[in-house]
Amino acid sequence: MKIRNSFFFSVILIFLIVIGDSAVAFAEPIPSAAYDGVLFPDRRCCNREGKETVSACKNATRRGSAAAECEVWSEACSEAVLKVARREETVEWLKGIRRKIHENPELAFEEIETSRLIREELDLMEVSYQYPLAKTGIRATIGTGGPPFVALRADMDALPIQEAVEWEYKSKVAGKMHACGHDAHVAMLIGAAKILKTREHLLKGTVILLFQPAEEAGNGAKRMMQDGALKDVEAIFAAHVSHEHPTGIIGSRPGPLLAGCGFFRAVTSGKKALAGNPHHSVDPVLAASAAVISLQGIVSRESNPLDSQVVSVTRFDGGNNLDMIPDTVVLGGTFRAFSNTSFYQLLERIEQVIVEQASVYRCSAEVDFFEKEYTIYPPTVNDDRMYEHVKKVAIDLLGEKKFRVVQPMMGAEDFSFYSEAVPSAFFYIGVRNETLGSTHTGHSPYFMIDEDVLPIGAATHATIAERYLIEHG
Ligand SMILES: [Zn+2]
Ligand SMILES: [Zn+2]
Numbered sequence: 001m002k003i004r005n006s007f008f009f010s011v012i013l014i015f016l017i018v019i020g021d022s023a024v025a026f027a028e029p030i031p032s033a034a035y036d037g038v039l040f041p042d043r044r045c046c047n048r049e050g051k052e053t054v055s056a057c058k059n060a061t062r063r064g065s066a067a068a069e070c071e072v073w074s075e076a077c078s079e080a081v082l083k084v085a086r087r088e089e090t091v092e093w094l095k096g097i098r099r100k101i102h103e104n105p106e107l108a109f110e111e112i113e114t115s116r117l118i119r120e121e122l123d124l125m126e127v128s129y130q131y132p133l134a135k136t137g138i139r140a141t142i143g144t145g146g147p148p149f150v151a152l153r154a155d156m157d158a159l160p161i162q163e164a165v166e167w168e169y170k171s172k173v174a175g176k177m178h179a180c181g182h183d184a185h186v187a188m189l190i191g192a193a194k195i196l197k198t199r200e201h202l203l204k205g206t207v208i209l210l211f212q213p214a215e216e217a218g219n220g221a222k223r224m225m226q227d228g229a230l231k232d233v234e235a236i237f238a239a240h241v242s243h244e245h246p247t248g249i250i251g252s253r254p255g256p257l258l259a260g261c262g263f264f265r266a267v268t269s270g271k272k273a274l275a276g277n278p279h280h281s282v283d284p285v286l287a288a289s290a291a292v293i294s295l296q297g298i299v300s301r302e303s304n305p306l307d308s309q310v311v312s313v314t315r316f317d318g319g320n321n322l323d324m325i326p327d328t329v330v331l332g333g334t335f336r337a338f339s340n341t342s343f344y345q346l347l348e349r350i351e352q353v354i355v356e357q358a359s360v361y362r363c364s365a366e367v368d369f370f371e372k373e374y375t376i377y378p379p380t381v382n383d384d385r386m387y388e389h390v391k392k393v394a395i396d397l398l399g400e401k402k403f404r405v406v407q408p409m410m411g412a413e414d415f416s417f418y419s420e421a422v423p424s425a426f427f428y429i430g431v432r433n434e435t436l437g438s439t440h441t442g443h444s445p446y447f448m449i450d451e452d453v454l455p456i457g458a459a460t461h462a463t464i465a466e467r468y469l470i471e472h473g
Pocket of ligand 2: 180215442
């Protein structure tokens with residue numbers, strides 16, 4: 001009975017799909033292969049003009065039972081999401097989006113064409129959105145329009161790096177490249193939009209999709225929040241591609257995941273004199289050198305060894321006259337920590353050490369932390385419950401072996417601004433594939449990704465949101 005029933009429904013389903021596809025083809029233009037009737041069964045069978053057919057009603061009944069099944073998440077629900085994500089036309093469409101963005105990389109707050117492409121895709125899907133936030137950002141909405149509200153975020157900006165990978169869709173803009181995978185992040189989130197739109201009737205609240213500018217520079221996340229990105233949002237999630245894990249592996253951890261990051265630039269001033277007459281000078285080279293040595297003591301002597309921190313001096317500039325003691329020396333560097341308390345303690349001590357060491361050598365010093373230029377990123381800290389949610393979704397969707405607990409990293413992310421405001425989880429999704437050569441770290445001119453990650457990322461995003469709403473609605 002069971003076998004005969006499933007055979008009967010399979011035949012009906014294939015028949016409906018064939019009929020449905022051709023119906024859509026005549027009813028409206030198909031902007032891309034992925035907009036076929038399979039991805040939008042609602043539009044195919046129960047269109048807005050009310051032209052419902054017998055097959056539409058049968059389909060609706062079938063969806064009704066699926067809806068009931070996904071009141072509580074089941075294997076069948078995971079399979080339904082993956083089926084949409086892994087359809088050949090979906091995969092090709094996702095690759096197409098990613099490649100278009102990859103060919104036309106745009107730097108922070110200049111993501112004009114990238115933003116336009118996203119809005120065009122959202123328009124085609126009939127997903128409503130708010131634009132602009134933070135100059136080029138988008139806040140799209142799928143679901144009931146009511147609470148709970150859960151957000152998914154993708155960053156859109158590229159890096160000022162010349163691509164060294166020779167391939168068909170290499171960057172067409174000299175000196176600019178998507179070397180951090182943000183092109184893939186955008187494609188995966190558009191993919192999630194597509195999946196969620198097909199399942200909108202199942203959503204128990206509202207999914208907010210944030211397409212954000214300027215992650216690499218300019219604190220785009222902060223600007224998005226100032227423009228209302230997190231209005232009503234009670235939880236937020238984001239993914240970052242990672243060359244450290246094989247394609248499709250999800251990695252995350254509870255608590256601190258990425259460090260807070262700041263930069264400093266100090267000008268130590270003294271008095272210029274010929275190097276042969278050092279007693280006529282007030283030597284800023286000596287003062288700044290003493291500061292560099294003393295800065296090393298902050299982490300090694302003042303910080304708890306179990307609370308990882310970094311202070312690195314990366315610049316020391318006293319000019320290029322070998323016969324002259326300069327009147328100023330510029331030194332600079334970066335500092336990292338995994339808690340806000342440690343981070344701001346470092347900032348305070350860096351300033352004290354440089355200023356006080358200058359005075360020991362009769363010099364003066366001023367330290368700039370570029371707060372106005374938005375280069376300070378707080379630590380990214382995962383909420384324990386949100387981390388558990390990502391873990392559960394990844395394991396149920398992709399299998400036990402596809403999830404890893406990862407170590408914290410000293411890199412930084414402006415997702416931290418969201419995570420300071422609402423419970424959140426940030427996770428990695430592997431793109432490592434030795435056969436393809438996708439083994440290079442982000443920000444390398446040789447960086448590339450295994451595009452097989454795109455449907456997996458889209459499905460993971462969509463499921464994180466849908467299940468969150470089921471469990472908190
Ligand atoms: Zn980056
Ligand atoms: Zn990045």
